[in-house]
Amino acid sequence: xxxxxxxxxxxxxxxxxxxxxxxxxxxxxxVFLAKWRDEHVAVKIFFRTEESSWFRETxxxxxxxxxxxxxxxxxxxxxxxxxxxxxxxxITDFHEHGSLHDYLRTSVITxxxxxxxxxxxxSGLAHLHDEIVGTPGKPAIAxxxxxxxxxxxxxxxxxxxxxxxxxxxxxxxxxxxxxxxNARVSTPRYMAPEMLNQSLNQQQFxxxxxxxxxxxxxxxxxxxxxxxxxxxxANTTTCEDYALPYHDVVPxxxxxxxxxxxxxxxxxxxxxxxxWQDDDVLATMSKIMQECWHPxxxxxxxxxxxxxxxxxxx
Ligand code: ADE
Numbered sequence: 001x002x003x004x005x006x007x008x009x010x011x012x013x014x015x016x017x018x019x020x021x022x023x024x025x026x027x028x029x030x031v032f033l034a035k036w037r038d039e040h041v042a043v044k045i046f047f048r049t050e051e052s053s054w055f056r057e058t059x060x061x062x063x064x065x066x067x068x069x070x071x072x073x074x075x076x077x078x079x080x081x082x083x084x085x086x087x088x089x090x091i092t093d094f095h096e097h098g099s100l101h102d103y104l105r106t107s108v109i110t111x112x113x114x115x116x117x118x119x120x121x122x123s124g125l126a127h128l129h130d131e132i133v134g135t136p137g138k139p140a141i142a143x144x145x146x147x148x149x150x151x152x153x154x155x156x157x158x159x160x161x162x163x164x165x166x167x168x169x170x171x172x173x174x175x176x177x178x179x180x181x182n183a184r185v186s187t188p189r190y191m192a193p194e195m196l197n198q199s200l201n202q203q204q205f206x207x208x209x210x211x212x213x214x215x216x217x218x219x220x221x222x223x224x225x226x227x228x229x230x231x232x233x234a235n236t237t238t239c240e241d242y243a244l245p246y247h248d249v250v251p252x253x254x255x256x257x258x259x260x261x262x263x264x265x266x267x268x269x270x271x272x273x274x275x276w277q278d279d280d281v282l283a284t285m286s287k288i289m290q291e292c293w294h295p296x297x298x299x300x301x302x303x304x305x306x307x308x309x310x311x312x313x314x
Contacts, residue, residue, distance in 0.1 A: 005075075005076060009076075010075075010076035010077060010078060010091075011076075011078055013036060013075065013076040013078075013091060014076055014077075014078035014080075014089060014091065016036055016037065017034045017035070017036055017041070017043060017091065018034060018035045018036075019032050019034045019043065020032065020033040020034055020035060020040075021033050023042070023098065024098065024099070026149070027184075028044070028046060028047065028050050028053055028163070028165060028184075029044060029045050029046040029047045029050060030044070030045050031043070031044045031045075032044075032045065033094055034091075034094075036075075036091070040094040040096075041075060041091050041092065041093065041094050042091070042092045042093065042094040042095075043089055043090070043091050044089065044090040044091075044092070045087065045088070045089050046088040046089070046090070048085055048086060048088075050088070050165070050184070051086065051088060052165075052182040052183070052184070053165030053166070053182060053184055054077070054079070054088035054090065054165070056164065056165050056166065056167065056182060057077075057090060057163070057164045057165045057167075058077040058090065060141065060164035060167045060169070061074035061077065061090075061164065062074075062077075063138060063139065063141070063169070064136040064137075064138060065132055065136060065137070065138035066128075066138065066141075068123075068124055068127040068128075069120075069123075069124075069158065069160075070120045070121065070123045070124025070125075070127070070158060070159060070160055070161060071124050071127065071128065071160060071161050072092050072093060072152060072160045072161065072162040073092060073093035073160070074090075074091075074092055075091040075092055075093070076090075076091045077089070077090050077091070078091075092162070093160070095152040095153060095154050095155070095160065096155070097152070097153035097154070097155070098152065098153065099148065099149050099150070099151065099152055099153070100117075100148040100149075100151040100152070100153055100159060100219070100222075100223070101147075101148035101149045101151075101222075103153040104148065104222055104223065104225075104226045104242050105242045107226065108226050108227070108228050108239055109223070109226055109227050109228070110227065110228065111227055111229070111279050111280070111281035111282060112281070113157055113227075114223055114224065114226075114227040114281055114282070114285065115281045115310060115313055116157045116158060117153075117157065117158070117159055117223055118220055118223060118285060118288075118306075118310055119307060119310040119311060120157075120158035120159050121151065121159050121161070121216065121219065122216070122303050122304075122306040122307035122310060123307050124159070124160065124161045125143070125146070125161065125212060125216065125303040126302075126303035126304045126306075126307050128141045128142075128143060128161065128303075129141065129142065129209050129212070129302070129303050129304075130304070131170065131171065131172060133172070133173070137171070139169040139170055139171045139178075140169070140170045140171075140172075140205060140209070141164075141167050141168070141169050141170075142167065142168050142170075142205065142208030142209050142211070142212055143161065143164065143166070143167055143212050144166040144167060144168060144186050144208060144211070144212065145163060145165070145166045145186045145187060145190070145215075146161075146190060146212050146215035146216055146219065147187050147189070147190045147215060147218075147219065148219050148222050148244075149187075150162050150163040151219065165182070165184065166182060166184060166185075166186060168205070168208055170205040177202070177203065177205050179202070185256075188254050188255060188256045188258070188259045189218075189244065189245060189246060189250070189254050189259060190214075190215040190218055190219075190245070191211075191215075191256070191259055191263075192210070192211035192214035192215070192297065193214070193263050193264050193295055194207070194210075194211065194297055195211055196256065196259055196260040196263055196264050197260065197264045207297060209302070209303075210297035210298070210300050211297070212303075213292045213300045213301060213302065213303065213306075214292060214293050214297070214300065216292050216303070216306070217288070217289040217290070217291075217292025217293035217300075218245040218270065218289075218293065220285055220288060220289040220292065221245055221270045221272075221289050222242070222243070222244070222245065223285075224276060224282055224285045224286070224289070225239060225240035225241070225242065225243060225273075226239055226240070226242060227239055227279075227281070227282055227285075229275060229278055229279045229282065230278075232278070238275065240273060245270050246259070246262055246263075246268070246270065249262050249266075249268055250262055267295070269290070269293050270289075270293075272286050272289075272290065280313060281313060284309065284310070284313055288301060288306055288309060288310075292306070
């Protein structure tokens with residue numbers, strides 16, 4: 001399994017957890033900082049209505065060969081039936097910087113940091129998307145809810161992809177796409193145009209990967225705004241304020257219909273500041289993000305291509 005731990009051991013770990021404090025709330029439930037034998041861990045407690053997300057995420061984390069430095073490290077999962085209700089938890093590595101969204105709101109980054117963050121995101125997603133054929137093998141996995149809230153910032157400046165509650169798996173040998181029976185849908189703000197106009201063919205696994213890459217383009221835009229550069233002719237640096245993609249053209253919690261109008265009908269995409277052409281990393285990022293959010297999914301870059309392009313920059 002993902003952590004290599006038998007289920008009974010996972011249950012034992014869950015029983016030894018001491019909750020410290022809440023670090024985040026979402027639609028899914030709540031995340032806590034906790035202690036397990038003097039070590040910090042993150043504990044995600046799911047709302048009772050999110051049983052299918054817990055089930056799916058647990059199943060994805062138990063996939064052999066899923067472990068990767070840019071995928072959140074799984075420790076244990078547990079479900080407890082307590083009389084009339086059920087408590088579902090997931091125990092993972094804890095990252096004190098929190099989500100990329102929270103990090104970018106309060107921090108600015110250098111071009112070198114931007115490159116490492118973007119490269120590590122592409123590496124994690126390339127590993128997820130990749131099918132490993134053999135024994136053991138690894139199915140190809142598409143995330144389906146890539147956004148800055150579902151990415152964690154590690155102390156070494158790399159990122160880790162989290163929240164697999166909506167992920168889909170594909171094994172070419174069986175030619176079968178496994179989608180969770182989950183009422184939850186991805187976040188409208190980050191949905192690819194083909195999701196919004198409902199032309200995505202769910203029988204073609206490649207199409208889920210391409211939709212993930214559209215979302216990556218938006219996350220790269222969020223990161224790039226916080227990357228500072230020298231102001232020409234002045235002894236200062238500058239960058240844009242933190243903003244969510246489409247913050248200026250949709251309401252605070254946009255609906256599917258709001259996004260359909262902006263992304264599909266009006267064809268809007270986030271603006272790319274001229275400043276980004278003054279730095280090699282930012283100029284490369286500009287090109288990559290625009291190729292990721294292209295309206296035609298078949299011409300978008302793959303995660304592996306993005307990883308290679310960013311790896312080639314010194
Ligand atoms: N917020 C959500 N998941 C987290 C984690 N694993 N570590 C720190 N903050 C988080």
